[in-house]
Amino acid sequence: MSEKTDYKILLVDDEPDILEFVGYNLRKEGFHVETANNGSQALQKAQSFSPHLIILDVMMPGMDGIETCEEIRKLSSFKETLVVFLTARGEDYSQIAGFDAGADDYITKPVKPKVLISRIKALLKRHKYGSYRAPDGEETRISVGDVVIDREKYVVFRGDQELVLPKKEFELLLLLASKPDRVFSRNEIYSSVWGDNIIVGDRTIDVHIRKLREKIGQDHIKTIKGVGYKFVD
Structure with a gap:
């Protein structure tokens, strides 16, 4: 039995065997675990x-995992809560839909307990220490054109409009805007925002860039073909 941690994990699956098996292994590692067997119960x-x-x-009757995640992200109290999808091989599931x-x-799944625990610990470590971190001494606010980013309050303004961004979108925007006109390679972005231990799909960055452009305007983030992205005024 591992030492008890302060981390709390909510496990949501409509298969009792999965709840029992995964829940057991998480508790064995010292996590506080609650379970739910559908999306509505998960929200409660x-x-x-x-x-x-x-x-x-992902595949649950009634409210599926995608819909549940969308509802969770609408609640401001879960802005920094990590969400991980479990997907069975062969399911009609798009990673892009999940990141969206x-x-x-x-x-x-099926996933070996050691692999599952390793992935979760890596995610929680990033959650604890943050992903992109600005150097000490930098201003708490970044202003570029009509976009203002407050890294302490986790708030973004475009003109007078306050924008609510999911954690990864915020960290990606903060990274790019921290050095306007500097081109960040895709590898740099993956490492800074998702971390070297997190495995994500090739189009993950593209999805987040698209969503950022929808919120802050199309002209602020430029694509440098074959290299990466940069933030411009």
């Missing part, structure tokens, strides 16, 4: 349990 439990991380099965809904990672 999340609000009373306040988990640091939610593991969501606000997921932080995905894990294919």
